[in-house]
Amino acid sequence: MSQDLLQAILLWLPPTRGETAKVTTGNPAINGPTPKSWLVEHNNWVFLLPTVLFFVWYQVYPIIRVVWISFTDYKYLTNDPANWVGFDNYVEALSDPLMWDSLGRAAYFTAMFLPGTIIIPLLLAVLIHGVQNQRLATVYRVILLIPAVIPSTLVFVLWKWMYNYQIGPINHFLVEVTGWFTYRNAPQWLGGTDLTLPSVAIMEVWWGLGYHSVFFLAGLAAIPKDLPEAARIDGASEWQVFWHIILPRLQPIMLILVILRFGTSMGVIDEYLIFGGFNRESPTYTWTIFMYDQAFKTGLWRQGFAAAIGMVGSLVMMVFVTWLIYIFRSRD
Amino acid sequence: MKKEFPLTNIIRHTLIVFFMLTILLPLAWVLLLSIKSMPDSMRGNLWPRKFDFNHYAYVFEKIDTLPQNLFNSIYVTSATVLITSICAILAGYAIVHLKPKGSLFLVTVLVLSLYFPTRVVSIISIYEIQDYLSLINSTNGLILPYITLNLAVSVLIMRSIFQLIPGELIDSARMDGAGPWRTLWLIGIPLAKNGLVVIIIVNFVTAWGEYLLAATLTNDQEVRTMPVVLASAQGGMGQWAWPRIAAVYVIVVLPGIIAFAMAQKLFFKGLMEGALKT
Numbered sequence: 001m002s003q004d005l006l007q008a009i010l011l012w013l014p015p016t017r018g019e020t021a022k023v024t025t026g027n028p029a030i031n032g033p034t035p036k037s038w039l040v041e042h043n044n045w046v047f048l049l050p051t052v053l054f055f056v057w058y059q060v061y062p063i064i065r066v067v068w069i070s071f072t073d074y075k076y077l078t079n080d081p082a083n084w085v086g087f088d089n090y091v092e093a094l095s096d097p098l099m100w101d102s103l104g105r106a107a108y109f110t111a112m113f114l115p116g117t118i119i120i121p122l123l124l125a126v127l128i129h130g131v132q133n134q135r136l137a138t139v140y141r142v143i144l145l146i147p148a149v150i151p152s153t154l155v156f157v158l159w160k161w162m163y164n165y166q167i168g169p170i171n172h173f174l175v176e177v178t179g180w181f182t183y184r185n186a187p188q189w190l191g192g193t194d195l196t197l198p199s200v201a202i203m204e205v206w207w208g209l210g211y212h213s214v215f216f217l218a219g220l221a222a223i224p225k226d227l228p229e230a231a232r233i234d235g236a237s238e239w240q241v242f243w244h245i246i247l248p249r250l251q252p253i254m255l256i257l258v259i260l261r262f263g264t265s266m267g268v269i270d271e272y273l274i275f276g277g278f279n280r281e282s283p284t285y286t287w288t289i290f291m292y293d294q295a296f297k298t299g300l301w302r303q304g305f306a307a308a309i310g311m312v313g314s315l316v317m318m319v320f321v322t323w324l325i326y327i328f329r330s331r332d
Numbered sequence: 333m334k335k336e337f338p339l340t341n342i343i344r345h346t347l348i349v350f351f352m353l354t355i356l357l358p359l360a361w362v363l364l365l366s367i368k369s370m371p372d373s374m375r376g377n378l379w380p381r382k383f384d385f386n387h388y389a390y391v392f393e394k395i396d397t398l399p400q401n402l403f404n405s406i407y408v409t410s411a412t413v414l415i416t417s418i419c420a421i422l423a424g425y426a427i428v429h430l431k432p433k434g435s436l437f438l439v440t441v442l443v444l445s446l447y448f449p450t451r452v453v454s455i456i457s458i459y460e461i462q463d464y465l466s467l468i469n470s471t472n473g474l475i476l477p478y479i480t481l482n483l484a485v486s487v488l489i490m491r492s493i494f495q496l497i498p499g500e501l502i503d504s505a506r507m508d509g510a511g512p513w514r515t516l517w518l519i520g521i522p523l524a525k526n527g528l529v530v531i532i533i534v535n536f537v538t539a540w541g542e543y544l545l546a547a548t549l550t551n552d553q554e555v556r557t558m559p560v561v562l563a564s565a566q567g568g569m570g571q572w573a574w575p576r577i578a579a580v581y582v583i584v585v586l587p588g589i590i591a592f593a594m595a596q597k598l599f600f601k602g603l604m605e606g607a608l609k610t
Contacts (some may be wrong), residue, residue, distance in 0.1 A: 031486050044512065047426030048438060050419040051487055058480040062454035062461065067454065076460060109533055124351050127344050142596055145353050146359070149533065149592040151541020151560035161567065167374065167574055168360050210355060214603070259447075267449035270522055270543045274563045288452050295456050296548065303456055310453040320449050 060240040089308035106286040107275035110265040113201040117208045125216030144210030163189035191276045192282035219253040255328045266317045287313035359515030373574045387579040398555045407556040412478040412539040424490025429502045438593045442484040467597035471555045486531040526602030558584045
């Protein structure tokens with residue numbers, strides 16, 4: 001069933017089948033009526049130990065620590081103990097127009113990126129799903145996943161060069177091949193212009209194009225073949241088949257991708273560090289950069305204030321993620 | 333199979349080929365840039381008039397820190413992939429087949445961590461931790477935070493892979509007297525091979541391209557990894573002339589693509605079993 005597609009991994013849905021049942025049943029010879037001895041129980045815990053150790057050390061503790069830091073005037077560089085300042089940092093962050101501007105920029109980017117990264121791969125997947133030559137279909141699938149194995153920074157660097165006004169092939173195409181622009185008025189894609197966020201969004205759509213198509217292809221493969229066939233025999237047009245039969249069955253995957261990509265696009269930081277810099281007017285100066293700037297770059301080393309910015313940004317994101325999950329779950 | 337109307341088919345393949353070219357052209361462009369002669373690199377044409385294959389030898393001979401940076405990347409990535417995979421196999425196996433108390437809680441926390449922008453926000457206190465451990469500006473120090481970048485996803489993938497292995501199979505091995513470690517080694521790992529390929533690739537891709545932590549926690553060029561070097565390199569003259577920097581790029585991007593091409597079949601199987609359970 002496509003409903004538990006990725007369920008185990010990415011979404012914490014109620015355990016429809018499996019999880020809780022598995023815990024209580026199972027082979028009586030192993031975890032049956034006699035309670036496990038202390039030794040067996042703890043021997044089993046050894047398997048979880050490395051994961052728990054690293055996870056607590058570098059994910060759980062840092063977050064708890066950041067929450068604490070956000071309530072203090074903590075600085076890395078001083079030897080004075082940090083003072084508890086209550087909600088001062090939060091008050092300052094919330095009353096700073098830059099906080100809201102920077103959140104707005106992240107939201108603007110998400111609004112451009114999210115539809116593109118869902119709809120285009122969906123169309124591509126539907127197209128490839130109809131390919132009947134199996135060898136060709138395999139070739140397509142392999143090409144699709146190539147961008148997914150290019151590490152993040154290498155994608156950004158590649159596109160930084162693609163958008164370059166000197167040697168970039170995009171402007172070369174616009175100026176010399178088509179003649180639509182001259183070198184004087186050729187668009188400046190990156191570097192804080194209005195085009196910067198759309199340019200980054202195009203790059204991100206390119207990056208996810210193949211990977212997301214593979215998701216949709218898996219979903220399409222799970223639809224029983226006779227379902228669309230039957231509808232066609234009943235006289236439904238291809239469009240109706242797509243709209244009423246295919247699309248509803250792809251909805252779970254679509255919503256998982258929406259939730260996942262919403263999270264990644266609101267929290268983009270590496271791209272903005274590489275393309276943008278720390279100009280407060282730049283559209284790439286989002287809440288993540290605002291936080292990073294305050295923590296590491298301004299020279300003031302105001303980690304307490306930076307932590308508060310990070311928490312505000314995260315909480316706003318979490319509200320929307322929860323809302324999205326709520327929509328998702330209520331439709332099941 | 334229904335025979336398709338030829339026109340639909342032509343439109344379909346034209347559109348698909350368009351998307352395939354969109355994916356491949358940027359990569360083809362950078363590959364060609366790395367073998368262009370200097371004058372050609374300043375012209376925009378995709379196909380050079382004169383090839384020059386010497387840029388690859390040049391970057392290794394003339395950019396002092398490059399071999400060191402490349403070594404750093406290989407070292408950090410291998411250590412990360414190895415340790416994360418071991419953690420994920422052990423935890424995935426235990427959560428499904430040993431079910432120690434608290435494993436459900438662990439899974440819940442792992443899933444929750446995927447929704448929170450942990451990577452972004454935790455950088456403030458990870459800097460502090462590394463500073464406390466004197467791991468700032470150390471290549472070794474990068475390995476520790478790198479392990480956790482994909483730890484949650486890796487454990488959850490291995491968990492769904494191990495869920496495909498029938499409990500009876502594991503139980504019968506243990507009835508025969510094999511301990512949990514032997515069972516995992518002899519039965520679990522061989523059956524979880526495809527999932528292992530997926531988490532190795534996922535962790536490789538993340539560690540090989542990680543920027544935020546590497547750029548924040550290191551200062552000196554010699555201790556940095558390739559992504560930071562490439563991202564900070566300004567194309568222009570001398571060592572960083574465009575074809576040379578493109579050659580560096582190709583050297584860095586190729587291992588991943590080759591590894592994927594070789595493991596492609598296993599990767600797809602594992603992706604279907606682990607990440608795309610249908």
